[in-house]
Amino acid sequence: MTKTLLALALAGAALAHAPGAAARPPQAAAAIDAQGFSPERLKRLDAAIDEQIAQRQLAGGVMVVLRDGRPVVFKAYGQQDIENARPMRTDTIFRIASMTKALTTVAALMLYEEGRFLLKDPVARYLPAFANVQVARPGGGTEKPHRPLTIHDLLTHTAGISYGPGPAQAAYAAAGMTDWYLVGRDETLAQWTDRLAALPLQGQPGERFTYGYATDVLGRLVEVVSGQPLDRFIQQRITGPLRMVDTSFHLPPEKAGRLANVYGLEGGRLTLMETAARSDFIDGPRKLISGGAGLLSTAGDYARFLQMLLNRGELDGQRLLSPKTVALMTADHLGAKSGGDADGFGLGFWVNVRPGGFKELGSPGAFGWGSAYFPQYTVDPQERLVILFMTQLRPAGNSTLHLRVRTLTYQALVK
Incomplete structure (x- = not known):
């Protein structure tokens, strides 16, 4: 076959x-x-x-x-x-x-193959909101990152960006960043990413595996570099x-x-x-496209x-x-x-x-x-x-x- x-x-x-x-x-x-x-x-x-x-x-x-x-x-x-x-x-x-994360990763690597960036490039070069990011200390307070946050950190979940847990958990909670489920939120990916960038990292870049919103940030990077919405x-x-005719961020009513x-x-x-009748996926086209968890x-x-x-x-x-x-x-x-x-x-x-x-x-x-x-x-x-x-x-x-x-x-x- x-x-x-x-x-x-x-x-x-x-x-x-x-x-x-x-x-x-x-x-x-x-x-x-x-x-x-x-x-x-x-x-x-x-x-x-x-x-x-x-x-x-x-x-x-x-x-x-x-x-x-x-x-x-x-x-x-x-x-x-x-x-x-x-x-x-x-x-x-x-x-x-x-399982959305693999598609967003492929999207980023397609742009990487086009020579648009290097994996070791600082995220802030493309997403300026991350230029002054701080790192939360386990005992309280913040410190400067030991090195810039990189695209490779986003791809490997070593960016210090969690789904809430960590020394910056209170700041995440106050910003409404403690749930991976972004579908249905009334803001754009650009707005959401800027809000996340204002929060401290949960650990030093590259220090350890921290599962969370890193791929959502990667999705915003795809938008900025490509000039197209992620979806x-x-x-x-x-x-x-x-x-892949039935794979999308929004479900048409007929499906x-x-x-x-x-x-x-x-x-x-x-x-x-x-x-399906109670699903956020069929309320209308998505405003916030989640590259980390948003696909059907x-x-x-x-x-x-x-x-x-x-x-x-x-x-x-x-x-x-x-x-x-x-x-x-x-x-x-x-x-x-x-x-x-x-x-x-x-x-x-x-x-x-x-x-x-x-x-x-x-x-x-x-x-x-x-x-x-x-x-x-x-x-x-x-x-x-x-x-x-x-x-x-x-x-x-x-x-x-x-x-x-x-x-x-x-x-x-x-x-």
Whole structure:
């Protein structure tokens, strides 16, 4: 199967569940090619997802496994709307939160490839509001940064910009900067970024990994350097060329019926948290575009984006990045500073540097990330593999399903 047929296979599977399509159970596998996987062992993946649904710990989801660009699994499970008995479909639309970060990172690196800036350039050269930034001291007060805040710091989350926690937490709270969810705010990205720049950093630039708004600031950098709003740049330069037709910062009303409900585990019980009717994503075009957490997408769309990265920057004749740039993205930039179970962090996501580095099944060179809504992805260049699980579960309680699907995929790979 050629890369172009990847689009046809994913699109065909989605169409199989479209309104008016021939009757077909939403849970049925849409496109299967063993590609070195044991069909018997893959049943463990189905069983784990189905068990969570049967125990009402999950409403539903979509699972995608690609090898060599060919769908091994592209399957919908459960329901996207329990209350109205609407089954999950392979073209269901999801809030992808922090999985937005990879697209904003690619957008910035496309400009980097055009020679617009160097990664070691000071952020203040392009965003002057950061020229006089201070750093909060753990014991109180502030101090000057030891060195300028750089674009590389934004890309690696070593900019000292959190989602609130840290020695500047009180200042963040006073400014309304303690929630990653920026969708629906009544200010522009330029205005929001200037307000953030007036707050102290939570640590010295480059000192440690601090997860937070750094990619939102990177999105503003894309706007300034490109001269385009971030949503337009991403549509024209990334989602358009990759034919990611359902990936956007705003959901048109005609697609509202495909937006999955958000459920959460409260006291161990699955509870409805948000419906399309109550979603900020369909109130109108976004005023504040969040490059860190603002996109909607489908499993098929996001799988195409991941396949582009696996192909070292190209898909279906559309080259977004050079192989050398993708190699830079997927190299370890932080080492011991990365924190967590992964032993490395690249530009936009964790990277696995050595066998056993993730303390789970995997391969050296694999990379990935996830979302506050519970989706998770892994791209494994060594095995030529994409693993993607899409769902809407927030809060997720003690569930580890989003991580177990990776193990259950790897254990089924026998050749």
